[in-house]
Amino acid sequence: MSETQNTTPEKRKKAPVKQKSRIYGVIVLAVSFALASLVTITSLTPKRYEVSVGTAAQEAVTAPRMVEDKVNTEALRQAARNNASAVYTVDDKLADMLISNAQSFFSxxxxxxxxxxxxxxxxxxxxxxxxxxxxxxxxxxxxxxADLLALLAKLPVSISDTSLGYALLDAADAEIAQLKDLVITTLSQSLRAGVSESDQVKTLAAINRELKMSSLSVWLKALGEMVYDAYLLPTNVINSVETTRAQEKAADAVEPIYIARGATIVESGQIVTQEQYDMLLSLDLVKGAEAASRLVPGTITYLFCVFGMLGLYLSVFERDTFSSNKQMTILALILWITLALEWVCYLIDPRVSPAVFGVLLAALLVSRKTAEMVNIAFALSFALLAGGSGNTLFGSDSILAMAAMLLSGQMVILVAERSRKRGTLIAAGSLGGVVGATVVVAGGWILDYGWNAILIYAGLQMASALILSVFCVGMLSLWENLFDIVTPARLHELANTNHPLLRKMMVSAPGTYHHSMMVASLAEGAADAIGANALLARTGAMYHDVGKLRRPQYFKENQNGQNIHDTLQPEESAGFIIAHQKDALSYLARYRMPSEVKKIVTEHHGTTLVSYFYFKAKQQQTQDGEPVIERLFRYQGNLPSTKESAIVMLADSCEAAVRSLNEPTREEVADMVRKIVQGKMDDGQLKLSPLTLSEINAIERSFLVTFTGLMHERIRYPALEAMT
Structure with missing residues (x-):
């Protein structure tokens, strides 16, 4: 028989339903794409003006976003260049030449x-x-x-004093050598160290003082001064490369002057200059500019790629979400509300983005993977608006905004995934804002933005993230109730022992309350061991027997000596026991419990047999001969369809069975757990659950660990009389 023939009618019906769900998902993304295109094009298309260079503006023109005033900024930078000090370097060749000339003089x-x-x-x-x-x-x-003057004229340094000339002839060779060593050494040190024009006189005076302190004769000292005067020349020359670099560094240190968003660029009636016209062109404010004709098709194509990527990812990697009308409706509302907020944020300041709001909601209400892809889609889409219109559309502002949104959104997802309280969700959004602000500061530093602009941008990142996260948490309850969604924050609130229903159980049915807490501990540990939703399993276990509140004395754990079932027929007793499951639904509905918790409560008994009263009825059958109808002794609920429901079923049965043992050993507990689990499997109670055999084994091991902690041996204290 072929596979098609084996397909049941029920399975054949699911295919068109799933196909319709996928079509709905495509429609949702198509509408989101259209809305994103509308918001982006509307925001990026500013009011344009008929202006030209040399003509008067018919009306005042204001900046749609913050823009740099390049004319005034360049004027300040040029002034900084002019005021920058020249950079000097030593001309080694000139220094060597002067030293060589001095040596030639002595030769x-x-x-x-x-x-x-x-x-x-x-x-x-x-x-x-x-x-x-x-x-x-x-x-x-x-x-x-006359002959002496003729000889002196041949010297490189002109000497006209005949007395000095005759003194040079009278000087000993040793004195001349001493003068040469002193002068050449001093000149070499000074010239190679660098002599500037401004310091030449100062340096000359210093070496002359050193010369006068020597033991040379007056005439030789005079000659030394003449040599210094002749050869101690400036050796520091302007380094054009380093000077230009210093000038540009001074210019770069000048913070740009920005025209604030909404500030007037051209007054009404003012003659438009070339600089103003260039600024208007960069802002795409000139009517008839070519940038306007390419904006619409370019934006539509770009956003089509972004939302096409989102749809492809959901259809391939998040099929359950893409095929669920409920999930896609939630995602659609998240996308549409966030896009509407983006339009509002753009009117306030293009650098403000509501991406944190949408990403946080997607992580809480849909799934982490979907939220990560939504984060990427928002970053790619909203980065267009951060760049503004004109030739800055894909500029540094866009790239910086994209990086800030990507990293801040990912941080929000990581923190929100581990958050169990609503207050920590605000902290998640705030931490995302801090990450975004850090990216802005780092990027602005790299791009050499002015510190005023950087700090304002970073402040906008943190403030918007905080405000939007508060807004998100404030409306989270609306989402939970409207779509019956179980979030970790809601489960944490339900699992609080101060919840009114749990407090009522603690007072009216203390035995049931204690049993529920024990089952909750078992279920939480087992769910955590196999990667199921531990918080959901714990919460469902805490409320699984809440129906016993209607007749608490009909259950053994709440009885104080007298057992009411001793006066009832087995069928009646079984009916009261089974009824607690239906009674639980009325309590859960009254306290507006989510459907996921209700599912655990209605499925945790499955169709199991109330064996005690069933066998009691079988014993009576042997006496009176009336047949026992097994259906009257079985629960009429659904079989567990989720891992959490199956875990609570096993935890409930194992806790009750182990509690019935009298001071059991670890081996006895293990045997009882194994017996209960195997019994549920043999009875077919787990056939609809997604549990695997390896997961069931892991659940058994987890139960044993929890039982060991809950039933540890205690010290027996001696009686008071024995201590006296």
């Missing part, structure tokens, strides 16, 4: 002295030529003044 001085000595030797007549020491002539006698 010429040596030649001057050698020439004079040769002349002295040639003119020696009376003295012994072989003994020059016998020559007692002065240099004035040997070399006439």
């Amino acid at each position: 010429a001085l040596s030649s001057f002295r050698n020439t004079a000595s040769a002349t002295r030797a040639e003119t020696l007549t009376s003295a012994d030529p072989e003994n020059p020491a016998t020559d007692t002539r002065t240099w004035q006698e040997v070399i006439p003044t």
